[in-house]
Amino acid sequence: MRVLGIESSCDETAVAIYAGGPGLLANRVHSQLERHAPHGGVVPELASREHIERLLPMIRGCLVDAGLGAQAIDGIAYTAGPGLIGALLVGATVARALGYAWEVPVVGVHHLEGHLVAPGLESGAPQPPFVALLVSGGHTMLVLVSGFGAYRILGESLDDAAGEAFDKTAKLLRLGYPGGPALAALAGQGRAGVFRFPRPMLDRPGLDFSFSGLKTAVAVTLRGRDLDLQGRADAARAIEEAIVETLVTKALRALDATGLDTLIVAGGVGANQRLRRDLSVAVAAAGGRVHYPRPEFCTDNAAMIAFAGHTRLVAGEGETLAVRTRARWPLDELTAPRGVAAGGPWTRSS
Ligand code: KG4
Numbered sequence: 001m002r003v004l005g006i007e008s009s010c011d012e013t014a015v016a017i018y019a020g021g022p023g024l025l026a027n028r029v030h031s032q033l034e035r036h037a038p039h040g041g042v043v044p045e046l047a048s049r050e051h052i053e054r055l056l057p058m059i060r061g062c063l064v065d066a067g068l069g070a071q072a073i074d075g076i077a078y079t080a081g082p083g084l085i086g087a088l089l090v091g092a093t094v095a096r097a098l099g100y101a102w103e104v105p106v107v108g109v110h111h112l113e114g115h116l117v118a119p120g121l122e123s124g125a126p127q128p129p130f131v132a133l134l135v136s137g138g139h140t141m142l143v144l145v146s147g148f149g150a151y152r153i154l155g156e157s158l159d160d161a162a163g164e165a166f167d168k169t170a171k172l173l174r175l176g177y178p179g180g181p182a183l184a185a186l187a188g189q190g191r192a193g194v195f196r197f198p199r200p201m202l203d204r205p206g207l208d209f210s211f212s213g214l215k216t217a218v219a220v221t222l223r224g225r226d227l228d229l230q231g232r233a234d235a236a237r238a239i240e241e242a243i244v245e246t247l248v249t250k251a252l253r254a255l256d257a258t259g260l261d262t263l264i265v266a267g268g269v270g271a272n273q274r275l276r277r278d279l280s281v282a283v284a285a286a287g288g289r290v291h292y293p294r295p296e297f298c299t300d301n302a303a304m305i306a307f308a309g310h311t312r313l314v315a316g317e318g319e320t321l322a323v324r325t326r327a328r329w330p331l332d333e334l335t336a337p338r339g340v341a342a343g344g345p346w347t348r349s350s
């Protein structure tokens, strides 16, 4: 079954085609970064508009990449949530309109299930059960994955996500948007021990996260100071250390609590080098292993949506929206619906 995947939950417009046997046949991602950067964050209305402009040309492009015509698509999967509502509606409407026109089933996919299955797009992926650390701009979550569709949230962010913490503190350091990668780069030149910021909720048991206090602590520390480049680098390093140490400690706790030894990392913050290094060292020391998907499958993409949707569509999930009419229709093809007696509607008059 060849599945067209559509992702439009936030500021990436993405389209992919996945087939069970050969795997990924096409995979295009358009980042809307340039559109949002002047505003210092994602502007929902601009995101929706750019999805509208980009989706159809990208779908045509993916069909060309895969060497397929539209009639070769057997099903469509789109991100149904969670995300920006206007942005989601664009992808959902395009997916359902195409499903209607092409007379193929359409299924709505949970964006985070996409992230959880993404490692399976490559060979050598860990099999469930495992613990997943989801760290994107919008989510920080530890999830026990015991199988496909069997997810238990072990802990999650009560306020800002880790990515948001990077982005908001980067803004305080005047690093532009998105701040995560810029802050990480600057932190590389920072000196250890010049600043120290709180590790939120580490002193308490449990697996939830809270990063808004860190942002406040950074704001208070920086207020009224005019730091030079070295000073800002020192602060960036301390911020990165606080976020990474919090994530590593809670991930270890999650492995310990579940008795599992495998951790997968998903989401954009998974690109952070300090997180990767510290997490790998800490989990290995505890006798476990960490799996990182390739960067393009770690950040938002449609391959993961097509992949999760494929499993659901093959199992019979999904709706066919086509309006069916037939110019020729032999009467003796008909059978009675289950549970309808031979008397059928005639018994009504008796
Ligand atoms: O999963 P993702 O690509 O997309 C959305 O959430 O939409 O995650 C983006 C987040 C942003 O907050 C960005 O600042 C952060 O991931 N990020 C990083 C790094 N690269 C991306 N944070 C820290 N260090 C990085 N190297």
Ligand code: ZN
Residues within 6 Å of the ligand: 111, 115, 136, 267, 299, 300
């Ligand atoms: Zn995501």
